Amino acid sequence: xxxxxxxxxxxxxxxxxxxxxxxxxxxxxxxxxxxxxxxxxxxxxxxxxxxxxxxxxxxxxxxxxxxxxxxxxxxxxxxxxxxxxxxxxxxxxxxxxxxxxxxxxxxxxxxxxxxxxxxxxxxxxxxxxxxxxxxxxxxxxxxxxxxxxxxxxxxxxxxxxxxxxxxxxxxxxxxxxxxxxxxxxxxxxxxxxxxxxxxxxxxxxxxxxxxxxxxxxxxxxxxxxxxxxxxxxxxxxxxxxxxxxxxxxxxxxxxxxxxxxxxxxxxxxxxxxxxxxxxxxxxxxxxxxxxxxxxxxxxxxxxxxxxxxxxxxxxxxxxxxxx
Amino acid sequence: xxxxxxxxxxxxxxxxxxxxxxxxxxxxxxxxxxxxxxxxxxxxxxxxxxxxxxxxxxxxxxxxxxxxxxxxxxxxxxxxxxxxxxxxxxxxxxxxxxxxxxxxxxxxxxxxxxxxxxxxxxxxxxxxxxxxxxxxxxxxxxxxxxxxxxxxxxxxxxxxxxxxxxxxxxxxxxxxxxxxxxxxxxxxxxxxxxxxxxxxxxxxxxxxxxxxxxxxxxxxxxxxxxxxxxxxxxxxxxxxxxxxxxxxxxxxxxxxxxxxxxxxxxxxxxxxxxx
Numbered sequence: 329x330x331x332x333x334x335x336x337x338x339x340x341x342x343x344x345x346x347x348x349x350x351x352x353x354x355x356x357x358x359x360x361x362x363x364x365x366x367x368x369x370x371x372x373x374x375x376x377x378x379x380x381x382x383x384x385x386x387x388x389x390x391x392x393x394x395x396x397x398x399x400x401x402x403x404x405x406x407x408x409x410x411x412x413x414x415x416x417x418x419x420x421x422x423x424x425x426x427x428x429x430x431x432x433x434x435x436x437x438x439x440x441x442x443x444x445x446x447x448x449x450x451x452x453x454x455x456x457x458x459x460x461x462x463x464x465x466x467x468x469x470x471x472x473x474x475x476x477x478x479x480x481x482x483x484x485x486x487x488x489x490x491x492x493x494x495x496x497x498x499x500x501x502x503x504x505x506x507x508x509x510x511x512x513x514x515x516x517x518x519x520x521x522x523x524x525x526x527x528x529x530x531x532x533x534x535x536x537x538x539x540x541x542x543x544x545x546x547x548x549x550x551x552x553x554x555x556x557x558x559x560x561x562x563x564x565x566x567x568x569x570x571x572x573x574x575x576x577x578x579x580x581x582x583x584x585x586x587x588x589x590x591x592x593x594x595x596x597x598x599x600x601x602x603x604x605x606x607x608x609x610x611x612x613x614x615x616x617x618x619x620x621x622x623x624x625x626x627x628x629x630x631x632x633x634x635x636x637x638x639x640x641x642x643x644x645x646x647x648x649x650x651x
Numbered sequence: 652x653x654x655x656x657x658x659x660x661x662x663x664x665x666x667x668x669x670x671x672x673x674x675x676x677x678x679x680x681x682x683x684x685x686x687x688x689x690x691x692x693x694x695x696x697x698x699x700x701x702x703x704x705x706x707x708x709x710x711x712x713x714x715x716x717x718x719x720x721x722x723x724x725x726x727x728x729x730x731x732x733x734x735x736x737x738x739x740x741x742x743x744x745x746x747x748x749x750x751x752x753x754x755x756x757x758x759x760x761x762x763x764x765x766x767x768x769x770x771x772x773x774x775x776x777x778x779x780x781x782x783x784x785x786x787x788x789x790x791x792x793x794x795x796x797x798x799x800x801x802x803x804x805x806x807x808x809x810x811x812x813x814x815x816x817x818x819x820x821x822x823x824x825x826x827x828x829x830x831x832x833x834x835x836x837x838x839x840x841x842x843x844x845x846x847x848x849x850x851x852x853x854x855x856x857x858x859x860x861x862x863x864x865x866x867x868x869x870x871x872x873x874x875x876x877x878x879x880x881x882x883x884x885x886x887x888x889x890x891x892x893x894x895x896x897x898x899x900x901x902x903x904x905x906x907x908x909x910x911x912x913x914x915x916x917x918x919x920x921x922x923x924x925x926x
Contacts, residue, residue: 354750361830362751369742369761369801376776376798377764384775394778446670449663462913463671466678469909472859473877474898477884478677481684481891488680491696524673532917585768588861592881606770613774614866622774629771640766 388626393618400620406627417612417624424596424603428584431519431604436579438523439530440572446527447534448560461535468528476592479521483507508594511601518602522589526582530575537571538564577643584636605632678902684895692892711896719872720879721900727789727875728857731796735804735853736846738797743808744834748820758809765802770862777866787869795863800853807919811845812838847912848919858905876901 388406390399405413410421450460467475482488485506493501503510507517541564549559565572587606590596596603596611609632612625684692686703711717745751746758776795777786785791815838823833839846861877868878880897909916 354752358749358830359751362745362749362754365741365745365749365830365834366757368738369805370757372738372794372798373761373764373801375779376795377772380772380775380779381767383779384772387775449667452663453667460667460671461917462910464674465909465913466674466906469855469905470678470859470902471855472901473861473880474681474859474901475677477880477894477898478681481895482677482680488696488698528674581766585770587770592861606768609770610773610862614777625774626771629768629774632768633766633771636766636768 384626384629387623388630390623391620392622393620394622395618399623402623406623407631410624410628410631420600420603421605421608421628423600424605424608427515427602428604428606430515431522432580432583434516434519435522435526435583436576438519439526439579440575442523443527443530443575444534444568444572447531447538448564450531451535451538461532464531465528467525471525472588473592475525476521476589480508480593483517485509508602509598511598514594514598514602518589518593521593522583522586525589526579530579533571533575534568537568541567573646577639577646580639581636581643584639585632681895681898681902684892685899687892689890689892692890707892707896708899711893711900715879715883715893715897717876717879717897717900720874720876721904723789723873724858724875724877725904727792727796728854730789731793731800731857732850732853734793734797735800736849739801739804739849740808740839740842740846741834743805743812744830744838746805746809747812747815748817748838749830758805761805762802769799773863773866776863780867786867787873789873791867792860792864792875796853796857796860800849800856803852804849807845807849808842811842815841844915844919847915851909851912851916854908855905859901 387399389401389403391402391406392399409417412418446464450457450464453460483506485504487506489507490502490504493499503513507513545563545567546559549563554562585606587604587610590602590604590607591610594602596607605628609625609629612621612628679698683698683700685708686705687700688702688704688706691700691702742761746754780786780791785794819837820833823837828836859877860875861881864875864878865881868874871882874882876897880894880901883894883897
């Protein structure tokens with residue numbers, strides 16, 4: 329859904345940079361109108377945005393369980409506890425970080441590997457194209473608890489997927505504990521479902537990219553005797569690189585920050601085998617009852633924020649190079 | 652047509668159909684279970700119910716109050732979308748059209764918010780709302796949802812308003828029209844596709860929102876559909892036919908909305924990428 333976010337470095341900012349040198353003369357009435365027009369957005373942001381962000385930042389240096397009247401200031405200890413010092417929290421964070429890393433590698437790669445061929449196939453047919461496009465889009469439109477419950481239903485021990493594997497003669501792939509109950513398959517299963525929800529937007533972006541490519545380029549390559557694989561590798565892939573950059577970075581961002589699927593389907597289990605960093609922040613904040621973990625949660629949240637900022641910086645650079 | 656190209660087209664068709672099946676897979680089982688009774692659903696295996704019944708769905712709507720939860724969801728999503736459209740189209744107009752000091756910096760600030768992970772602000776948000784007495788009510792959900800869709804909405808609307816020819820505004824100014832009139836009579840009507848796109852991009856995640864809602868709402872009368880669904884699952888005995896009937900109630904409205912608006916939505920998304 330943040331598909332468009334990554335396009336920021338493109339249009340309006342750059343166009344405006346050109347005019348920057350010229351001193352702008354402001355008109356009084358225009359400035360007043362502007363103040364009126366941006367006021368609601370800024371007022372809301374000041375309360376729900378700025379205050380909240382600063383409050384969370386302060387809390388990351390304190391110890392609190394949410395009920396006692398006073399915070400205990402601990403300086404940077406929360407950060408140290410999470411990273412290496414605390415014998416219970418640090419290992420959990422390490423596991424979650426490693427899992428998050430797996431998600432951040434697997435999800436972008438799989439998303440590109442599925443959505444690009446799918447967009448090419450879809451682009452090559454005329455009949456039923458718009459119907460198929462709508463069908464392919466359903467996983468995005470409905471992504472949320474209802475669909476995750478449906479996945480749980482088909483993935484459970486006597487669910488449809490195990491039955492399907494059995495009747496297809498692939499009984500060895502069946503999971504008697506259910507795909508989410510087995511520590512070895514829980515994380516891969518969640519990755520597949522994340523990719524399943526992410527493919528629609530990626531496919532749509534690739535489709536837009538493919539439709540903007542001049543068809544004579546492909547015809548010329550065909551006349552030169554290039555087969556479909558060669559055309560994909562030497563013509564389409566380089567031309568679509570900006571789209572791939574957007575798709576990849578979008579998937580990276582969602583892998584780093586998203587945790588809804590994990591919260592709903594496994595809550596990190598079994599054990600901590602499918603825990604990710606976003607989920608750990610959430611669990612430290614809301615699921616530890618009386619333990620004083622609110623400061624820890626804020627600290628971990630801020631580390632996640634820093635990682636997201638680093639990603640955003642890379643994001644902008646890669647996009648500049650690609651476009 | 653040669654044999655080879657017929658074969659190639661068959662393979663293409665087969666692959667496209669295969670992914671359609673993958674996309675539909677959980678929905679098919681959701682529908683299947685929702686129309687089974689509680690005995691048939693545990694005898695699993697078959698997709699088409701042998702004794703299809705609408706009893707489960709009817710019960711979910713009446714005895715389990717899913718109709719009330721549906722109305723709550725409609726209220727939260729509707730108000731969120733309405734506020735997003737009003738607040739950020741105004742801001743977008745200022746960013747795209749009006750000249751004022753600090754315009755670029757403000758615009759960038761709103762876009763930069765995209766990189767704040769929502770989970771980082773979740774806890775302080777809940778604490779703040781608790782202090783303000785907003786926690787537990789629907790406004791405690793709506794306001795942060797609106798603020799959360801700021802970056803994308805500002806980005807799309809500013810881009811859209813920049814493509815409106817400036818001559819239109821100048822002509823209207825000559826005729827004595829004020830900014831409010833120009834905004835509502837010229838800019839908004841010309842940007843309808845983007846407004847539809849934003850409606851969907853806001854409505855879909857708001858309708859499905861779970862993380863904040865789950866830790867905010869305590870009073871069952873105020874529950875939205877995702878939380879009601881969660882409660883079904885954590886109940887004493889888990890009946891998958893009931894759970895899937897509830898899930899169907901959650902997904903059908905968004906699917907209907909998407910099908911109604913998809914033409915604008917697809918073009919809006921693609922336009923945003925090409926821009």
